[in-house]
Amino acid sequence: MHNVYIYIFGMALVTYLIRVLPLTLIRKEIKNRTIRSFLYYVPYVTLAVMTFPAILDATQSPISAVAALALAVVMAWFGMGLFPVAVLSSVAVFVLELFL
Amino acid sequence: MSRKRNYLRGMKAGIPISLGYFAVAITLGIAAKDAGLTAFQATLTSFLINASAGEYIGFTLIAAGASYFEVFLMEAIANARYMLMSAALSQKLKPGTNTIQRMLLGYCITDENFGVSIALDERLDPFYTYGVATVAIPGWSLGTLCGAILGSVLPTSLLSALGVSLYGMFISVFVPESKKNKIVAGLVVVSFVLSYIFSRVPIFDGISQGVKIIVLTVVISLAAALIFPVKEDKKDA
Numbered sequence: 389m390h391n392v393y394i395y396i397f398g399m400a401l402v403t404y405l406i407r408v409l410p411l412t413l414i415r416k417e418i419k420n421r422t423i424r425s426f427l428y429y430v431p432y433v434t435l436a437v438m439t440f441p442a443i444l445d446a447t448q449s450p451i452s453a454v455a456a457l458a459l460a461v462v463m464a465w466f467g468m469g470l471f472p473v474a475v476l477s478s479v480a481v482f483v484l485e486l487f488l
Numbered sequence: 489m490s491r492k493r494n495y496l497r498g499m500k501a502g503i504p505i506s507l508g509y510f511a512v513a514i515t516l517g518i519a520a521k522d523a524g525l526t527a528f529q530a531t532l533t534s535f536l537i538n539a540s541a542g543e544y545i546g547f548t549l550i551a552a553g554a555s556y557f558e559v560f561l562m563e564a565i566a567n568a569r570y571m572l573m574s575a576a577l578s579q580k581l582k583p584g585t586n587t588i589q590r591m592l593l594g595y596c597i598t599d600e601n602f603g604v605s606i607a608l609d610e611r612l613d614p615f616y617t618y619g620v621a622t623v624a625i626p627g628w629s630l631g632t633l634c635g636a637i638l639g640s641v642l643p644t645s646l647l648s649a650l651g652v653s654l655y656g657m658f659i660s661v662f663v664p665e666s667k668k669n670k671i672v673a674g675l676v677v678v679s680f681v682l683s684y685i686f687s688r689v690p691i692f693d694g695i696s697q698g699v700k701i702i703v704l705t706v707v708i709s710l711a712a713a714l715i716f717p718v719k720e721d722k723k724d725a
Contacts, residue, residue, distance in 0.1 A: 390553065392529055398556055399546050399563045400536035406567050408594030410574035412587055418579060425713035427576045431606045432665055432672050433712070434569055434705040435658040436679035438599060441687050446651040448644060453652065460656045464663035470604060474504035477656035482649035 452484040491615040498604075498619020504653050505600045505620065506627030511650030513628045516543055517635020523551035527636040534632035538598050538625060541697050542566040568702045573602040582611035589614045596621035598628075600654060603661045671716045679708055 418424055440457070447453040456477040463473045513534060520530030525547070537543055545566045549559045574597055581590070593614045601624060605617045666673035686692050686700050695703075 390550070390556065392525060392550065394556060395546065395550050395559055396529060396533050396536065398560045399533070399542070402560045402563045403537050403539060403542060403567045403570070404595065406564060407570045407574050407597045408591055410571055411578050411581075411590045411594050411597075414575060414578035421717050422713050424579070425716070425718040426709050427572075427579055428718050429672070429675060429709040429712045430572050430576050430705060431602070432662040433675055433679050433708045434572065434701065435599070435603055435662050436676040437683045437701055437704045437708075439655050439658045439662075440680040441684045443652065443655040446655060447648045452648070456652045456656070457659070460659040461663055464660040465667055467664070468660070470501060470607070470657055470660045471504050473660040474508065474653040474656035477659075478649045478653040481652045482645060485645055485648060 447481050448485055449488050451488060452481045455484055456481045491613065494613040494616040495619040495622075498616040498621075499623045500619075501604045501616075502601075502620040502623030504657060505604070505624040508600070508650055508654040508657070509624055509627035510631035510634075511647050512540060512654065513631025514635035514647065516540060516547075517632040517637075519544060519547045519635075520632065521636045523547040525550070525636070527633055530636040531629050531633040535625070535629045537563075538595075538628055539567050539570075541701075545696060562696070565699055565702075566696060569599075569705060570597050570602075572702070572705060573597050573599075573606075576606060577602065577612065580606055580608075580612045582613055585614055593617055596625075598624070600624065600657055603658055607661045607664075671712065675708060675712055679704065682708065 418427070443457055444450045444453045447456070459480050460473050460477045463476060468476075516534065517527075517530050520533065520543075521527070525533070533543060533546070537546070542563050545562050546559060549562060554562075574594060577593065577597070578590075581593075585593075596617045598621075601617055601620045604620055605612055608616065662672070662676050666676050682704055683700070686695075686704060692700065
């Protein structure tokens with residue numbers, strides 16, 4: 389029989405090391421242009437990959453998800469901040485699903 | 489700007505994250521309970537790990553009675569993307585951030601906390617991210633606790649609406665940059681398409697969500713770095 393706490397603390401340790409090692413080990417500004425470019429692109433690519441198609445399964449209907457996605461893109465494009473974009477896409481899903 | 493001011497700004501940015509986390513973590517709490525964990529153990533896991541996909545995989549494997557090694561290895565694979573985020577943040581940090589501050593910041597890295605931190609125009613003061621985490625992480629832990637204790641008492645319509653807010657946050661990070669930089673805009677489209685193919689084509693079914701994310705991120709970002717290296721005046725990566 390496995391001990392649940394060993395699972396929990398082991399998983400926590402592994403995850404923490406992954407999160408903390410680059411931050412503590414990379415102390416200097418990276419000069420290599422390819423690595424710099426790679427790290428510049430990483431956040432946008434990873435957030436895009438995580439958003440789609442996962443957003444389609446986040447709501448009760450893909451229709452409300454697509455509507456929320458489109459609305460969020462438009463709001464962000466026209467300069468609305470993180471908070472209003474997040475809240476208004478949620479409201480859009482809630483309202484739309486009343487009718488779907 | 490002062491630490492306190494940045495901390496408070498971070499807390500404000502953490503509010504929608506916290507609400508979204510609360511909703512998402514309820515499902516996680518239910519999964520933990522199904523895997524045989526107590527409500528305390530489920531909440532402790534969420535507090536220590538703060539990773540949706542990683543925790544899901546962990547609970548699934550624990551339920552299956554997998555070995556410690558298998559569980560820790562899968563945890564590393566599912567969460568490997570945080571290594572990339574951590575490396576990106578190391579270049580974003582304001583000069584003079586010490587080791588203790590970096591170690592604390594490491595704990596705070598989640599997809600969303602990273603998203604809002606990397607989106608700042610200025611160099612990152614870790615206190616901003618601490619502020620985000622102070623509000624966001626309790627949402628995650630409490631959501632897990634509620635899920636484990638209450639099960640699915642909240643109406644699905646509410647969970648459905650809250651669940652989408654996390655993606656609204658991601659979108660508000662990559663869209664403004666896409667507006668400024670056409671290459672980023674193109675990469676977002678490529679990412680959407682490839683990610684869709686990866687998730688819908690059956691031959692990729694055996695690959696976990698965490699692995700798909702890291703493979704796509706590395707391949708697309710590396711290709712972009714080689715084909716479109718960033719000009720040296722754009723240093724605020």
